Amino acid sequence: MRIAMVSEHASPLAAPGGVDAGGQNVYVARLTEELARRGHDVTVYTRRDSLDLPDRVPLPGGAHVEHVPAGPAETVPKDGLFPHMPTFGAHLARAWSAERPDVVHAHFWMSGMAAQIGAGPLGIPLVQTFHALGTVKRRHQGEKDTSPPERVGIERQTGRTCARVLATCTDEVVELGELGVPPSQVSVVPCGVDTARFTPAADTGRTPPRQYRHRLLACGRLVPRKGYDQAVRALEQIPDTELLIAGGPPADDIPADPEARRLLKLAARVGVAERVRLLGAVDPHDMPALLRSADVVLCTPVYEPFGIVPLEAMACGVPVLATDVGGHRDSVADRVTGRLVTPQDPGAIADAARELLADEALRRRYGDAGRARVLQHYTWARVADGVEQVYGLTRADHELSLSGEVA
Incomplete structure (x- = not known):
């Protein structure tokens, strides 16, 4: 054809x-x-x-x-x-x-x-x-x-x-x-999602060293609708945890990016500046390893037509905490592969994140179920x-x- x-x-x-x-x-x-x-x-x-x-x-x-x-x-x-x-x-x-x-x-x-x-x-x-x-x-x-x-x-x-x-x-x-x-x-x-590239198995990708007990990761375009500000606000209620945000311009240009500046000012205002890191654009080769380095992947947009990041995270065997919007309702099975929470509700994000971070066996179970779901429906x-x-x-x-x- x-x-x-x-x-x-x-x-x-x-x-x-x-x-x-x-x-x-x-x-x-x-x-x-x-x-x-x-x-x-x-x-x-x-x-x-x-x-x-x-x-x-x-x-x-x-x-x-x-x-x-x-x-x-x-x-x-x-x-x-x-x-x-x-x-x-x-x-x-x-x-x-x-x-x-x-x-x-x-x-x-x-x-x-x-x-x-x-x-x-x-x-x-x-x-x-x-x-x-x-x-x-x-x-x-x-x-x-x-x-x-x-x-x-x-x-x-x-x-x-x-x-x-x-x-x-x-x-x-x-x-x-x-x-x-x-x-x-x-x-x-x-x-x-490419299930041969995004896998639970380790590879040679580079990841930033962990500075706190737990790591939350958000990925995607650095634009307001992605809801990274909600994740920053939630972090105030999640102790001993860092938030990494991957996406946007190259790392050297992050200080000049309007959305990056907004997020960093917010992090300083709510007292979590030392626990928020904006990575900028990440080499695609490093993305699977970066996803695997997280305890939970956050996807907190106000709206999302579909959202590929949840699939990439699930393919890597990492649980997803996502807002209950758009395509997330199809891809993320609540309390099976992760959690779905009300959008624009930092408290709900914090509650779900604390629940997941407190239970390693639960995270592993969600991660295994996520990988199986991707292989069945999303190759x-x-x-x-x-x-x-x-x-x-x-x-x-x-x-x-x-x-x-x-x-």
Whole structure:
């Protein structure tokens, strides 16, 4: 099958952890790699953000990344890319006129917009994964939401008119229903994790030396919605414990980062500054070892469309303490692989953390159960199985509709 992936701001070549580089980058990269290994012809279309980038770059397994000229060839915050999507879509239309894909899979709402421009006139079926919905972001961020005002309307239009929406969690199906997308048009396939890389077994990765009896670890983009401030506030009630936060700019640039400064000021104000360490961007090679070095991995966002960090932690056999939001409700089994707590409640985080830290046997049991859960539901092979089924269903429905038009 010839598959076109569209991921306008999240290149599979980017290192996760930056402001606009996170789970979507990992999802597109790993899914593409797995599909290519199965013999599919996969091309990922992402925006050119540097003049130094080649037009096409090979990926492991035989897929390729194509850099699309749309807007300036420099880094642009994703919320500033909207005006360049018509140019992006026009490029796709030209490319697909010359070499038509069997199915297009768009990632994020702006990719959906560009993909419809490219695929619509050619009659190519479009599968849409939003990864995050503007309605949810607006609900939680209010006036701080920097998304273009057109976002929700385009998401509504894309969701209703594409061939199928591929959601990553059951919570998203409800949100899509509020946009008028019927559940019958939505398939749920979760994100995955590399279980050969993220394992309970020790490796050669580097980890910071432990300075207190217990270690809590939080990972991801250094942005307010990730809720690291809630973890810092909770730490005040968790004695003899350090909190490491991995993600954001390189370590040398942490002092200049606005969110880092906010968190460090908060830590000083609540009296835990000496127990909070911001690591900045961590070498991907070191991430499994860093996760294993923690007694508990914290995932405390205000909202989370899916969340890959819980899967990585569970794959490493480490219990997860997560907020009861979004994709966490699917991936983290409360009191089986970890704990789910009310969002924006430092007291609840502290209570659950103290319970876990006080019982090593409980942590080990949760960790073992987490690894088993990941192997059963969240390997990239299982994810690719589900995505292939969605593609097959989409193509069959499309061919059926064409035969009906001919009849």
